[in-house]
Every structure is written in structure tokens, then in C-alpha cells.
Amino acid sequence: MPAIYDWRSSLVPNSQVFRAGGQVIPGARTLGGFATDSPEPGGLGELYWDFAPKGSAQAMRDISWTASRLMNGAAMRLRLAMSPQLVPATDLNPPLTDGLPWASGAPWANDKNWQWNPWVPAASAAARGAETLTIDMTGLGEVLHLGHLIGLTLGGVDYTHMVMDTDWTGDLVTVTISPVLRRPVAIGEAVRFRPVMVARCANPAQVLGQFENRRIAVLNAAQFVEALV
Incomplete structure (x- = not known):
């Protein structure tokens, strides 16, 4: 598998939207580097980020490194x-988690938790290409709704899916998702509420702005497209 690089933590986006696309997306690529304009079954996930100007020395070095990686078509792991x-974190109390909540329930809690990665188990197996997945939401109730995002890590690759429909039976919910599953899901697989996706930048030449008088660096709006394995 080609290298997948972690997005630098100093380059947090100022605004964000994920879109479950279903049309032809120029610039889509496999992890092996094959470029395609053809839609994958179920569409390709897209992530749009905007950034505020960055002023720290660390952020400016990270911008320099990131811009070169993007221009070379690197696959990035985007949290x-x-x-x-x-x-919301207030609806996830308490799910299974392998991270640490920050100031949970305290007045200063801001929902940006340190290493907090809440998840619930898949209640049934699902095949590659499936559009539905059943999740065990015991203890949480009906907090997962249309338009929410969930994440899976399968075979060492991270995937983000949008919930397009829900069908509740007690504590179990069967969600219709987009994009479709890229790999099989086993019973008990962690379905995460803080998703990560592996993607390539579709507009790398436009992302890097200018370094202004060695004090401020600018990243322009970036469009990322799901990178397929």
C-alpha cells in the first residue's frame, strides 16, 4: 500500500463540509495513483476545508511541507x-471509547476532546459495496440522524460515510450510507462518531497562498476527494 500521510495538527480548518458525491469527480485517484473521472459505485466522498491565516513558525513549516505533499498527489489521512x-458529544454519554474526554460535562467543555474517539459496534456483518449497516446504539438512544457522519477503519484505511436514512428497531439502527462500504465489515467492528478519511487534494495548485513578510501564511480553500484502495 502506498504511504498515507497524517494531516498536520497545526493546520486545523476554519470551516468544513463533507459531501457524499455521486457524480463524475475530476481529480479522483486510487491510492496507487491511478487517476479517474468515472464515478465509483455509490459515489466518492468529498471534503471541503477553508482555513484562517496561520502565524506560528510551526504552522508555516507545516504549510510548506503539506503543499509539496499535495502537489505530488500524496494520500492524506484527514481527521x-x-x-x-x-x-454532538453531549449525545454520546457514555459510548465505548478508546480516547480521553477533555473536561467532559464541565462548563468549559468545548466538544473538542483530546484523543476522544467514541464508537459503537456493528451489530451485523456487511459486504463490500453494501449500502446499509446495522449498528448497536445501546445506551445512547436515537442520536444518529440523517446527515450525520460515521467512520470506519478497515484494513488500515479510514473511511467516512454520510447517514442517508435510518431504520430503528429498539437499540439497533440500520443506516443507509453514502458512499457505499469499500471493504467488508465484521460484527463488532467499531463504528466511530469522529470519522477520518483518506483522500487526495483535487486542487493542490490553488491551496498554497503566500508567505507574507515571514509572519503570516495562508492556505486557500481545499477540495479533497476520497482515495480508493
């Missing part, structure tokens, strides 16, 4: 920032 597309 989605908090947005209305994610289930």
Missing part, C-alpha cells in the same frame, strides 16, 4: 473537525 455533521 474531520467538529461540525454540525458530527453527533
Whole structure:
């Protein structure tokens, strides 16, 4: 598998939206580097990020490194920032988690938790290409709604899916998702509420702005398209 690089933590987006695309997306690529304009079954996930100007020396070095990686078509592991597309932390009390909540329930809690990665288990197996997945939401209730995003890590690759429909039966919910599953899902697989996606930048030449008098660096709006394995 080609290298997948982590997005630099100093380059947090100022705004964000994930779109479950279904049309032809120029600039889509496989992890092996094959460029395609043809839509994958179920569409390709797209992530749009905007950035505020960055002023720290670390951020400017990270911008320099990141711009070169993007121009060379590198696959990036992108952790989605908090947005209305994610289930709020106040609705996830307490799910299974392998991270640490920051100031949970305290007045200064801001939903940007340190290493907090809440998840619930898949309640049934699902095949590659499936459009539905059944999830065990025991203890949480009906907090997963249309337009929310969920994440899966399968075979060492991270995927983000949008919930397009829900069908509740007690504590179990069968969600219709887009894009479709890229790999099989086993019973008990972690379905995460703080998703990550592996993607390539579709507009790398436009992302890097200018370094202004060695004090401020600018990243312009970036469009990322799901990179397929």
C-alpha cells in the first residue's frame, strides 16, 4: 500500500463540509495513483476545508511541507473537525471509547476532546459495496440522524460515510450510507462518531497562498476527494 500521510495538527480548518458525491469527480485517484473521472459505485466522498491565516513558525513549516505533499498527489489521512455533521458529544454519554474526554460535562467543555474517539459496534456483518449497516446504539438512544457522519477503519484505511436514512428497531439502527462500504465489515467492528478519511487534494495548485513578510501564511480553500484502495 502506498504511504498515507497524517494531516498536520497545526493546520486545523476554519470551516468544513463533507459531501457524499455521486457524480463524475475530476481529480479522483486510487491510492496507487491511478487517476479517474468515472464515478465509483455509490459515489466518492468529498471534503471541503477553508482555513484562517496561520502565524506560528510551526504552522508555516507545516504549510510548506503539506503543499509539496499535495502537489505530488500524496494520500492524506484527514481527521474531520467538529461540525454540525458530527453527533454532538453531549449525545454520546457514555459510548465505548478508546480516547480521553477533555473536561467532559464541565462548563468549559468545548466538544473538542483530546484523543476522544467514541464508537459503537456493528451489530451485523456487511459486504463490500453494501449500502446499509446495522449498528448497536445501546445506551445512547436515537442520536444518529440523517446527515450525520460515521467512520470506519478497515484494513488500515479510514473511511467516512454520510447517514442517508435510518431504520430503528429498539437499540439497533440500520443506516443507509453514502458512499457505499469499500471493504467488508465484521460484527463488532467499531463504528466511530469522529470519522477520518483518506483522500487526495483535487486542487493542490490553488491551496498554497503566500508567505507574507515571514509572519503570516495562508492556505486557500481545499477540495479533497476520497482515495480508493
